[in-house]
Amino acid sequence: MSTLTPTAPRQETPSMPVTVRIPSPLRPLTGGASSVACGAGTVREVIDQLEAAHPGFQERIMKDGALRRFVNVFVAGQDVRFAEGIDTVVADGQEVTILPAVAGG
Amino acid sequence: MTAATTTQTPAGTSGCTAAGLRCKECGDTVPLTAAYACELCFGPLEVVYDDQAVAARATRERIAAGPPNLWRYRDLLPCAPEDPWSGLPTGLTPLIRAPRLGERLGLRDVWVKNETANPTHSFKDRVVSVALQKARELGFEVAACASTGNLAGAVAAHAAAAGMKAFVFVPADLEPGKIVSAGIYGATIIAVDGTYDDVNRLCMELAADRPWAFVNVNVRPYYSEGSKTLAYEVAEQLGWTLPDRCVVPVASGSLYTKIHRGFGDLLGTGLVDAGPVPVMNGAQAAGCSPVAGAWSAGRDFVAPVRPDTIAKSLAIGNPADGVFALDVARATGGAIDAVSEQEIVDGIALLAETTGIFTETAGGVSTAVLAKLAREGRIDPDERVVLYITGDGLKTLDAAAPLVRPHVIEPTVDAFVAAVGA
Numbered sequence: 001m002s003t004l005t006p007t008a009p010r011q012e013t014p015s016m017p018v019t020v021r022i023p024s025p026l027r028p029l030t031g032g033a034s035s036v037a038c039g040a041g042t043v044r045e046v047i048d049q050l051e052a053a054h055p056g057f058q059e060r061i062m063k064d065g066a067l068r069r070f071v072n073v074f075v076a077g078q079d080v081r082f083a084e085g086i087d088t089v090v091a092d093g094q095e096v097t098i099l100p101a102v103a104g105g
Numbered sequence: 106m107t108a109a110t111t112t113q114t115p116a117g118t119s120g121c122t123a124a125g126l127r128c129k130e131c132g133d134t135v136p137l138t139a140a141y142a143c144e145l146c147f148g149p150l151e152v153v154y155d156d157q158a159v160a161a162r163a164t165r166e167r168i169a170a171g172p173p174n175l176w177r178y179r180d181l182l183p184c185a186p187e188d189p190w191s192g193l194p195t196g197l198t199p200l201i202r203a204p205r206l207g208e209r210l211g212l213r214d215v216w217v218k219n220e221t222a223n224p225t226h227s228f229k230d231r232v233v234s235v236a237l238q239k240a241r242e243l244g245f246e247v248a249a250c251a252s253t254g255n256l257a258g259a260v261a262a263h264a265a266a267a268g269m270k271a272f273v274f275v276p277a278d279l280e281p282g283k284i285v286s287a288g289i290y291g292a293t294i295i296a297v298d299g300t301y302d303d304v305n306r307l308c309m310e311l312a313a314d315r316p317w318a319f320v321n322v323n324v325r326p327y328y329s330e331g332s333k334t335l336a337y338e339v340a341e342q343l344g345w346t347l348p349d350r351c352v353v354p355v356a357s358g359s360l361y362t363k364i365h366r367g368f369g370d371l372l373g374t375g376l377v378d379a380g381p382v383p384v385m386n387g388a389q390a391a392g393c394s395p396v397a398g399a400w401s402a403g404r405d406f407v408a409p410v411r412p413d414t415i416a417k418s419l420a421i422g423n424p425a426d427g428v429f430a431l432d433v434a435r436a437t438g439g440a441i442d443a444v445s446e447q448e449i450v451d452g453i454a455l456l457a458e459t460t461g462i463f464t465e466t467a468g469g470v471s472t473a474v475l476a477k478l479a480r481e482g483r484i485d486p487d488e489r490v491v492l493y494i495t496g497d498g499l500k501t502l503d504a505a506a507p508l509v510r511p512h513v514i515e516p517t518v519d520a521f522v523a524a525v526g527a
Contacts, residue, residue, distance in 0.1 A: 024313045025144040034314065061147065069406065069428070070130060070147040074306060079423065081409050097310065100142030102149035102425045103322040104251055104305040105329075105357020 015039075016093030018046060023099050026061070029054045038096075043073055044086045046096055061098060072101040122158040123183035126150040126326050129429070137183065139243055139323045149425065150326045152183045156373075163374050165345060168337075173197050175231055175334040181370055182334070183327045184239040192238075193266040195230040196334055198222040200342040200491070206459040206472075210479040214489040216348070218339055219462055225262045225286065226497035227255035227418075227465075228335065228360065233263045233320055236328035240318030241267065247317040249273065251308040253301050253356070253418045254283030255465075255496050260320055261292035272317065274304045279417060282500045300412060302423045321357075329359045329426075336367025339491055340377055347371070348383050349488040352475045354467045354495055355387040355396050355441060356419040358426030364493070365433045383491075385433050387441035388474035390414040390466075394443035396427045400434060401443075407431070415446055415504045416466040418496060440483075444473040452476065453498060454508050463498035463505075471495070 017037035022030050030036055038049045051058035061071045066086065073080045073088075074097040080088040090096055127134045130148025141150055163180040171177030175196030176189035186192060199219045207215035223230040233256070237248055248264040249272040250256050257273040264271035271292035275284065276299060288294050297304045305321075312319040320328045340347055347368055353361045365385050371377045389397040392414030399407045407427030412420035424430070434441050444452070449466055452473035457463050464472070475492050478484045498505055514520040521527075 021310065023142075023309075025142055025147065060145070063146075068147055070142070070149065072306075072423070077303070077306075079302070079409055082411075097306070099306060099309045100147045100149075101423070102142050102147070103309050103319075103325055104301070104423075104425050105321055105359045105421055 018090050018092070019095045020046060020050065021095060021097040025100070026057065026098070029057050029060070040090055040092045040094075042084075042087050042089055043075065043080055043096065046090055047086075070101045072099045073097070074099070121182070121184050122154045122162065122180055123152050124155045125153055127153045139240075139245070139318065141323050141325045152326050152330055154181075154183075159370075160374055163376060165341075165376060168341065168376075175234060175331065175338075178334050178337045181337065181367075181374075182235055183330050184235065184242055186238055192234065193224045193230070193263055195223055195234045196338060198338070200339055201460065201462070203460045203492070206456065206492075209455065209459055210476055211486055212479055212484060212488070212490060213486050215475075216339075216343075216489070216491045217456070217460055217462060218335065218491055218493045220335075220493065220495045221462065221464065221497035225255070225258040226500065227259065228332070228493075228495040229255045229259035230263070231334050232256075232328045232331035232359075233259040235331035236318065236320035236324045237263050237267055237269065239327040240320070240324050241269070243318070243324070245316065245318035245324075246270065247272065247315075249308065249312075249315075249317045249319045250321055251275075251301065251305040251319070252287075252321075253420055254279050254287075254500065255418055256321065257283060257287035257292070257294070258290075258500075261287040261290035264292065265290040274308055276301050276304055276417075276420075280501050280503060282502060286500065301421055302409070302412075305421075305423075325425075329363050332360045332363035333367035333370065335360070335493065336364045337371065337376075340368070340371050343489075345377050347377055347380060348491045349381075350384040350386060350439075350484065350490045351493065352386045352388055352471050352478070352490065353493045354419055354471045355389050355424070355430055356421045356467075357424045358387075358396060358430035360493075360495070361385065361387050362426050362429045362433050365437065382437055385437045385439040386474060386478060387430055387434060387439065388471045389441060389443045390416040390419055390449060390470050391443040391445050392416070393420045393422060395422060396424055396430050397441045397443035399427065399431055400441040405431060414449075414466075415501075416449055416470050417501070418465060418467045419470060442474045442477055444470060444477060448473040448477070450504060450508065453505050456494065457498070462494060464494045465496040465498050465501040466504045467496050468494040468498075469504070 179185035
């Protein structure tokens with residue numbers, strides 16, 4: 001189901017990659033993969049990495065430097081709006097989930 | 106059932122009047138599939154209709170000749186069963202004049218839409234009827250949902266009636282009555298250690314990889330259309346007129362915005378005479394009031410909150426339609442208000458004592474907001490107001506239990522007289 005692609009360690013000490021879970025609308029951009037691996041950083045930096053690997057990714061979830069209003073991002077299950085928003089830090093091994101904000105109720 | 110009720114299809118059209126799904130954010134359109142978020146901008150998708158087909162078919166006479174359930178409005182819905190008399194009959198709940206409630210509040214024309222009269226005792230039967238009808242048309246065999254309780258029961262019951270499997274996901278701290286009243290229908294219940302918003306996130310992740318109809322995720326555009334029937338019915342029950350004002354609870358904001366949309370449909374099709382759209386007052390519990398908070402702060406975005414309220418059926422901290430609810434409040438001259446836990450309990454008691462209707466906590470929220478509007482002089486006493494009571498108090502007995510203290514006596518007349526003085 002998931003196609004986790006390990007990333008090369010950025011530093012000398014090996015680190016666990018960050019796993020980004022990809023929502024269905026964006027899977028065409030990731031070759032159908034439901035999750036991809038990135039290095040740690042802020043949510044913004046993670047999205048930059050995704051854009052570099054999968055051009056067009058950023059525009060789909062961001063507008064004018066901010067997350068689009070119907071995009072929710074969770075780091076380790078927590079809505080980033082309860083943390084530092086797009087500047088929330090994603091540590092080694094954590095999972096980032098991107099989801100539409102249009103369900104429930 | 107009779108010739109008069111056979112669907113009359115205008116030449117050139119067939120089946121339902123729905124034409125596609127359109128993104129409310131960017132306007133992109135897609136076919137009528139199990140899609141819920143725009144592929145371009147993630148905005149919510151909404152059903153759009155063939156206006157000409159709707160105008161040609163939706164008449165007062167055809168509605169009146171339809172079945173005594175929500176499918177009488179099938180020309181204004183995205184789907185309908187071949188036999189609209191079949192299935193678990195939902196809707197056509199009583200609209201009750203409430204003079205004693207009005208008198209307590211200094212209002213002269215208050216009505217209560219009693220949704221506790223639905224098959225599983227909440228308005229959720231409406232949205233589920235539509236969602237699962239469309240789900241079956243799309244080929245789904247399994248129904249699922251993220252629920253604060255009432256939806257779980259509705260999905261479980263309608264799935265049972267339709268012979269579908271059901272998986273319902275609820276927060277683990279839900280009222281026991283709501284868990285039992287879903288499980289009894291044979292649904293698999295998943296109690297998630299987290300808030301409703303956690304449950305919702307989990308369901309979105311699961312929906313992406315399973316061929317299941319999550320009624321409020323991948324078939325949500327159809328599901329939410331069911332709430333429009335709460336506008337149609339009230340208008341029909343008022344002799345095809347619109348009320349001046351409605352008080353509606355707000356959780357995700359879907360019900361509130363779709364009732365408004367339903368009134369718009371009635372004006373657009375000419376089913377009611379031209380006139381103002383009702384003022385829409387939204388009701389939230391202060392312990393989970395992201396939309397009321399945005400409204401009072403004058404914001405046009407809704408910041409999520411962590412819910413802490415007895416009104417568990419309204420405990421959505423991250424409401425999907427929150428921004429659209431703000432739009433409706435602004436457009437109609439309404440507002441979104443929040444009330445305290447004590448006001449909620451007082452609201453349950455006020456409604457019960459004056460109308461004979463026992464509502465769950467969400468109805469206590471709505472009643473309390475109506476009382477607040479009246480107290481603050483924000484309603485003209487002569488306005489025709491409809492209070493939407495969306496669920497049954499028997500499902501949230503714990504909330505009302507402190508209000509009731511029986512007299513425990515020996516089985517003697519003297520003991521009775523001593524206890525009550527009568």
